[in-house]
Amino acid sequence: MLLNLKTKIAMKKILFFFIMLSSITSMAQTLKCITHENKPPIIFSKKTNDSLKQTNAINMPYTVKIYVTIFADNGGSNKATTNEHVLRQIQNMANQYQSQNICFLLVGIRQINNTDLNDHNVSDSTENTELTPYMVNGFLNIFVHKYLPGYHGYAYAIPNTYLSVTGNIIESTDVTGILGHEMGHCLGLYHTFSSWVEKNGTVHKENVARSGDCKNCEIEGDVLCDTPADDNGGVDASCIYTGTAKDACNTSYSPLTNNLMAYGDYRCITTLTNGQGERMRTFLATNSALNAFLVHDALYTPVFGNTTISSGTGHTLAREAVYISEGSANLTVNGTARQYYQAKKVSVKSGTKFSPASGGLVSVKSNPYCN
Structure with a gap:
């Protein structure tokens, strides 16, 4: 229907x-x-x-x-x-x-x-x-x-x-x-x-042990040994584990209740x-x-001589710094171009000309999320 x-x-x-x-x-x-x-x-x-x-x-x-x-x-x-x-x-x-x-x-x-x-x-x-x-x-x-x-x-x-x-x-x-x-x-x-089940019914779960024959933290669970095994057995409002289960080797769980990738009480997860x-x-x-989502430490624009951008959308993004018109090459943005420049520091040198027309835009912003 x-x-x-x-x-x-x-x-x-x-x-x-x-x-x-x-x-x-x-x-x-x-x-x-x-x-x-x-x-x-x-x-x-x-x-x-x-x-x-x-x-x-x-x-x-x-x-x-x-x-x-x-x-x-x-x-x-x-x-x-x-x-x-x-x-x-x-x-x-x-x-x-x-x-x-x-x-x-x-x-x-x-x-x-x-x-x-x-x-x-x-x-x-x-x-x-x-x-x-x-x-x-x-x-x-x-x-x-x-x-x-x-x-x-x-x-x-x-x-x-x-x-x-x-x-x-x-x-x-x-x-x-x-x-x-x-x-x-x-x-x-x-x-x-995390756990998973094979088609034949075999269950794969992480054990608590970090040494000896029961250790399997490198291949089971979240495949990380510095996060303790977790059975998702419950966490109270004080971020205290409330579960009572034991793993396949009869060892009690003691998970990180504040780990960002745990469940339990979500007011607890921060680390x-x-x-x-x-x-x-x-x-x-x-x-x-x-x-493809990573940015460089620093970028210079333009790279190949004086440049004019009159249309299209572009992003010039870096972690530490973006340098505009650094040296002998100058940048002009006009027309309907929409250009975005962002880093912890954006340096706009003399010789830069921003004059977008209707429909155009130039955005120059610092990034506060990388210390």
């Missing part, structure tokens, strides 16, 4: 209403997001990790370009959240990732009016493809929806180039780790309690381990899709 768009939207909102009525009262306990998709985890060899250590040291922190789309209903009503709330949560995420030498460059926030995507059913794979036309190329895309029935955040795959979160998560002042949690999945991290940081940096260095 084919449903028109208006009927489809109405049914989705009814479904969301009943899901909310039946959900557990704690926001933290209702969050679900993408996991292994029941397949073996991606494991990097020791040779790969070792070969990247020097590269990582030279190029850190890795700076990831991000772009935020906030959905609203057709006509602009029922906007998922505000720019101010987004900026606050981006800062929270930047703080959480800083110790792992990963920072972010927020290039833009825009509003898209689309009632269907503002109430986005991530369980429907056909709906997920509807996000594709709204991807901003060259950036890791963050989509904010008013509703994600059954979810507060979703990363779609591990790793991935885009994620979704709900507006109420962005607006929360006590739950500050969900955006960072979904970003972790995009950059290659699994849940600390990442060094192993998680190394894994994310390895994905950024080796995955071609993610590597």
Whole structure:
């Protein structure tokens, strides 16, 4: 039976209403997001990790370009959240990732009016493809929806180039780790309690042991040994583990209840381990899709003599500095060109001329998210 768009939207909102009525009262306990998709985890060899250590040291922190789309209903009503709330949560995420030498460059926030995507059913794979036309190329895309029935955040795959979160998560002042949690999945991290099942029924779970015959932390769970094994057995409001289960070797679990990739009470999750940081940096260095989101330390423009840009959209982005018209080459931006320049420091030298016409734009901004 084919449903028109208006009927489809109405049914989705009814479904969301009943899901909310039946959900557990704690926001933290209702969050679900993408996991292994029941397949073996991606494991990097020791040779790969070792070969990247020097590269990582030279190029850190890795700076990831991000772009935020906030959905609203057709006509602009029922906007998922505000720019101010987004900026606050981006800062929270930047703080959480800083110790792992990963920072972010927020290039833009825009509003898209689309009632269907503002109430986005991530369980429907056909709906997920509807996000594709709204991807901003060259950036890791963050989509904010008013509703994600059954979810507060979703990363779609591990790793991935885009994620979704709900507006109420962005607006929360006590739950500050969900955006960072979904970003972790995009950059290659699994849940600390991850497991998977073979077709023959064999269950793969991480044991607590970090030595001896029971040790399997390098190949099971989140494949990281500096995150203790986790059974997702429960965490109370004081961030204390409440589970009583034991692993296959009869050892009690003692997980990190404040780890960003755990579940439990989501007011607790704020930290990442060094192993998680190394894994994310390895994905950024080796995955071609993610590597495209990294920016250089410094950029000079123009490069090849005096240059005039009169049309098109361009981004000149760097971690530390962008130098405009440095030396003998000068830059002119006019006409309908839309040009964006952003880094911790943007230096505009004499000889630069910005004179965009109607429809054109020049944006020069500092980036506060890389210390």
